[in-house]
Amino acid sequence: MASIDSLNTRRELVVGDKTYVYYSLPAAEEAGLSGVSRLPISMKVLLENLLRFEDNNSVSGDDLKAVAAWVENRGSVEHEISFRPARVLMQDFTGVPAVVDLAAMRDAMTALGANPEKINPLTPVDLVIDHSVMIDYFGTAKAFGQNVEREYERNIERYNFLRWGSSAFNNFRVVPPGTGICHQVNLEYLAQTVWTNSDEGPEIAYPDTVVGTDSHTTMINGLAVLGWGVGGIEAEAAMLGQPIPMLIPEVIGFRLDGQLPEGTTATDLVLTVTQMLRKKGVVGKFVEFYGPGLAHMTLEDQATIANMAPEYGATCGFFPVTQATIDYLAATNRAPERVALVEAYAKAQGMWREPTDPEPVFTDSLELDMAAVVPSLAGPKRPQDRVLLTEAGSDFKGHLAGETFGKPEGLAQRYKVEGENYDLGNGDVVIASITSCTNTSNPGVLIAAGLVAKKAVELGLQVKPWVKTSLAPGSQVVTDYLKAAGLTKSLDALGFNLVGYGCTTCIGNSGPLPEPVSEAIQKNDLVAVSVLSGNRNFEGRVNPDVRANYLASPPLVVAYALAGTMTIDLANEPLGEGKNGQPVYLKDIWPTAAEVSALQRKHVTNKMFATRYADVFKGDKNWQGIKVKGGQTYEWSAGSTYVKNPPYFEGMGMEPAPVTDIVEARVLGVFGDSITTDHISPAGSIKATSPAGVYLLDRQVPVSEFNGYGARRGNHEVMMRGTFANIRIRNRITPDIEGGVTKHFPSGDTMSIYDAAMRYQTEGRPLVVFAGKEYGTGSSRDWAAKGTKLLGVRAVIAESFERIHRSNLVGMGVLPLQFLQDGWHKLGLTGEEIVTIRGLTEVSPRKQLIVEMYRPSDGRIARFPVRCRIDTPTELEYFKNGGVLNYVLRNLAAEGAAIAAE
Template identity: 80%
Template sequence: MPSNDSLKTRQDLTVGRKKYAYYSLPAAEEAGLAGISRLPRSMKVLLENLLRNEDGVSVTEDDLKAVAAWIENKGSVEHEIAFRPARVLMQDFTGVPAVVDLAAMRDAMTALGADASKINPLNPVDLVIDHSVMVDNFGTSKAFGQNVEREYERNIERYNFLRWGSSAFANFRVVPPGTGICHQVNLENLAQTVWTLEEGKKTVAYPDTVVGTDSHTTMINGLAVLGWGVGGIEAEAAMLGQPIPMLIPEVIGFKLTGRLPEGATATDLVLTVTQMLRKKGVVGKFVEFFGDALTGLTLEDQATIANMAPEYGATCGFFPVSQATIDFLTATGRDKARVALVEAYAKAQGLWIDENSEDPIFTDTLELDLASVVPSLAGPKRPQDRVELTTAAPEFEGHLTGTFGRPSDAPRYDVEGEKFTVGDGDVVIAAITSCTNTSNPSVLIAAGLVARKANALGLKAKPWVKTSLAPGSQVVTDYLNDAGLSKDLDALGFNLVGYGCTTCIGNSGPLAPSISKSINDNAIVATSVLSGNRNFEGRVNPDVQANYLASPPLVVAYAIAGSMRIDITKDPIGQDKKGKDVFLKDIWPTSQEVADIQRKSVTPAMFAKRYKDVFKGDKHWQAIKIEGGQTYDWDAESTYVQNPPYFEGLSMDPAPVTDIVEGRVLAIFGDSITTDHISPAGSIKSSSPAGAFLINHGVDPLDFNGYGARRGNHQVMMRGTFANIRIRNKITPDIEGGVTKHFPSGDTMSIYDAAMRYQSEGRPLVVFAGKEYGTGSSRDWAAKGTKLLGVRAVIAESYERIHRSNLVGMGVVPLQFKADGWQKLGLTGEEIVTVRGLSDVNIGKLKPRQDLWVELFRPSDGKMARFPVRCRIDNQTELDYFRAGGVMPYVLRNLAGGGATPEAETIAAE
């Protein structure tokens, strides 16, 4: 359904021989939205979205005026708008449970006597299977094939389900395993920068926008596609036609000047940017890049910076359309007519940037001279903790004795059956992995050249290092092969292990048993060096405590050096064939060497060939027989995919929301609890509640797979919630892991077991936390698991944007301390908690961000306490979701009762 277009902005744009309709921003300015030509370009994309979707209900003239007023208030005035992305992107870890929920909603529609086919994505959805491959095999030419075979063995139940989904749901496509990382496939093929839609006899052109179930969806902002990560819960709502409510953001302008110096890489640049923006404080804000340095950055460099927006805390890191955009679209084989449209549309709308462009108005700005960037790492636990390469070794020594509490002179230890020893600081994993860098030919070619020079001198990776290469797309293999660099990487053990998110998400696979045993028996602080974007504690591998992010060429160098305790800027990293010391400078390529190979070996033909049949898949995928019809035939014996309980007993009228009365405290956490801590992630231990469940269902521990692969089974996932091996619950301060005490018994047990006992007693639960609760990846199970454990509320000092929204989407209320945090309350975990005022939502009295009071009673001493909190249900849409029991019941009832939500009708008509 076309926009109301109250400002009469709809015009025609002729490109070549084709005419497009579009909603003109210059026309909107002439019609009264004064000054919008000075808006940041990311804000212009939001404004166009509102102009095109103006319906007088979800988008009104007041919304348009509020965006125009940004020129004066720069985002300081809170105003909520309804954002409708052009499409949704998923990866399989977060995508499978979303599709499971859609299948369950179809069953629920049938139970309500409604039409199940109404549960269907109304926005285009692409799901890329990229998170399931693990580095079981490495260091040989057979590793890739062996890992693919193992991947299908582990995940065939999930893949059967996704094959069904790709045929059962309209507007839903699946990119099969072994193709690439979702963000790189998106960058190289799916994204168009300018999207089009057939509307009657007209083709409407508008900015390509996207939300994704992976927080690194932000990578696509490097291609001038506005997008960010959302939880699976929000993504499901977007798929089903619900707009995404958001506050008009502040936009921080990041000015880039100068040129990178010799020896510095795009990875060094992004680690510097991440550190600067974390220090600046940009959580919940847009960041938009500008400045003369943009003309010297490649599109891949821009994508590298945009990728790590979650690490620097921003909603997105946006790069405007420029000549680099056009060059990249052309180089990756996009349709010529589409490339021409992108340039013409961007220039017509004021979205284009070049050396003559006037700088926009920003909320605030900061600046970086690229010439000041130096080789860097980030670690050992957070991506924003940048350390210059020249000081990495001494800083590690400080962490060793401080952070990890190890003596500096601990001995090296024997490895059973081997002729080498291992000790603190040894690099046991060196992985070229993750979307951050594998989209960028410059750093991958540089890694290949480091390997080539090292091989020529006779250098080898240390025998305790697990090496791997997991490119983001098959095109990477093509240009490395063309340049002859694959064989150089192979010679150092960096053989292809798979196309997917491996080490960066914890799919590093096991270390050699003898090495693992030596590390654990002797409490060795082992390290990993990976070209990723996440290095949170306990994420990469359970045997590795210290994790460092680095550029691909540095990953190769550290595999050769074998230790973080070696200063590779001064100390030799190895000896050549004659026993002579070799230094990093001896094997480091020049930028000209890298550029020469990139110019010759990366060709448009490679992209055209690889993406011609991107949805076809290999022989394994094609062999999967599609079974089932409109609804899914659930297998009661499956330990991977089960019908979740969210809709059990669902009626058309939601049950009234009650206050939390005499609730119990399930856990008390400190600051920076990430979704990696909350959500089930990584390996499943036999001794864990999830492991016990699987064993009880006949699964051998060797076949446990990771939590990520089992996200379609709520029984496994709820048992793994708050079960991270590194999480610390202040109720049991001396025990690391997902443990708590049950009160009033005082029994110590797993958080899952305590939650189940409290449920049997009819006790609602609350969780207390400190600052930045829920940072990290957009994990929907961090909210779903919390809900299924019986948690009614989380009370924290501050929240990460996506996780707060996901809690509301599951019907869990996020409350925020207005003054001091839980530390000043002297909590022990025995307290009885009451929160009143939540039931006011039933009669429309609970307002967004309303203040409430929490009452505490401590039975041991009879003391009472009362403190104010802000209810972080931030807008009316979220209140509606909360009243309904969550976003899925809300959408389901609307579809069952009215045929379709107003939003769905609008999208369907378009």
């Protein structure tokens, strides 16, 4: 195929009094890319990206042909393309280590004799500080101010570092703490749906696309912005101008019909969709929503569904541009010129959808009549485990007495809480949190929660005294419209006071339970419950004292706080007694859709968005008071326990060392199915007795100042000690012990996984890890791969991998291998095995390899085939270089040397 110019795809688009240049998909079809008008709209976005960057090098005519051929093969043919997003989005948990890496790369460039300023984002980057606020204080009007003060006390080292980064790097903006969750700031302000660039010549219009270092970057697909989560290392490469290699995806169409019935919420819908798509199997695929049901959905409902893509396993859950997109952009105070451009561009490119439009071609499809949706929760351990509200109580009792929690005594016994006038038992709700980007981006469910609170207060209901309540919205606009609607007072009366604007309970920043409650739970080994309006409820994530976690809509969070237990039938049993002594039921306090809609129309205003985002990068007086230190390179502090120069580039030369076979490796861990990145690299609290805790204590950091693993991600010493350190992870080498423990062989000594890895390193032993299905599901956490690499693990052998984590492993030079037959269960692993994998000197993408395993105790040798999950030629180059950052460094240094030679 010829070049773009001869295809003549550049066109002009006149919008108002302005003229834009764009790359026309209809023109490309006329020039020979037949059938592309029938592509899913998400695929049209990818095709436009290729057209714009086609250079017969990173993007070739064959790539364009492969996308055009998608209509016939429906994504069944594997073909690698290079995707270049318009921008990169970060939050601070994942953003700090990314900026640490960039700072370390500048040092490495200096060591290689190259210009450190070559390490500079070429793609616009926004970092939103939203993951560092913890709920230390709650239930009072002072809670917000107290938590902010504590946040700065804990994180001032990190914030100093980020202030340096915002001044040292070009194309890099930081949204200060207390503004909101990155996904909601993205939805309400940063995203534009159609992006423009006028760096060279006329202003070019093209689809807004984004990759983010948080897996829930997918929420922005609700605004017709194609985006997904990547690991920090992949995002850094994208920032530095590297295209993202990806296989042309399959696209699953999800048809929505009808509309939600009275009494249900967008949360109920998304939990239903999540369960359906998990059952369908969409890991690594795009999902695109279409159908007449879109006409009955708000943009916020779409964003709620798009947010949960990691939970249903898809790369993204995309919604096309419709009238709802235009209305939302206008309602959130986007510039009128931009709103007009979005509509004109989408219609010109065939990216606009009307309910009566013909359906695109999809790889496969499924459908849902939204009228069939019923009130639901998800839990007690996974977001895809939906349970009907009417069955939640009995379902929990089954989990309690069964294998999940192993409490056959169930609800028989309650225990006095020291110093309090109440007792606790299994199944009591001790955390009720309205939190996270999933639901607080949606005024409908927030106003519904406020109305539930208002009606409950009017009837005389109170929250049970053992429940820790909190309101942590994703945007300052939320508290504006709740106040304007007259709902704040009632939420406050029930203890749902504002605790912060950020990601709290969902990420493990729920803060400690009141000490008497915590002691009662620990002393009596109780199965306590949290109910949160978030998207993640993996075990060990929310709070170390809480073993059962349920996702629910904000109004149901309030209802469960009133009930105080997961064991009742909330739909049919009373929540409590009202002030007249009469039982009060959920139906008595549940608002109608008309009530919610009336308040939303009246009180969620354009002016609120205009005011809150008028000076979004300025920050409060705390942020403004931070003094910036350092110049081109960062002045690392030897005494810092938050930010340290990582060892990834130590001794790195211009040429990579040859890849060697894995010979006589030891087994560090054997793990089951659905091991999440939370298991591999926890984000919650740090135990004083853990290797990370001992490290901090050795450096005179008191336990009260430990903060969490998430906040310590800029310190590799803490994070490698925290790898595989989740309190709930189970290593089959030590099946009777919960937590990050293994056995060292041949000694047979039981110790922490970190200590064993360090002993193996002193012995010069490489390491491997075995795992089951869906290894690395959950957050796009690059430390799950970085920590694995730093522990000395050279290969992870699993039955299947989650998309982002597989990519992250390759990006750190760790080899992902997939069982071709049975998993590890039939191998009889004890941990003493010695593993050899040959053929790595000539490895190629998706090549079949043989693993040889020798067991010293009986002399048995087993051999089994695996698939190398280095999926693309570009990934192979990353692997050969020891990781993507090493690859980028060498290329940038070589470019600088070539320019200097000229």
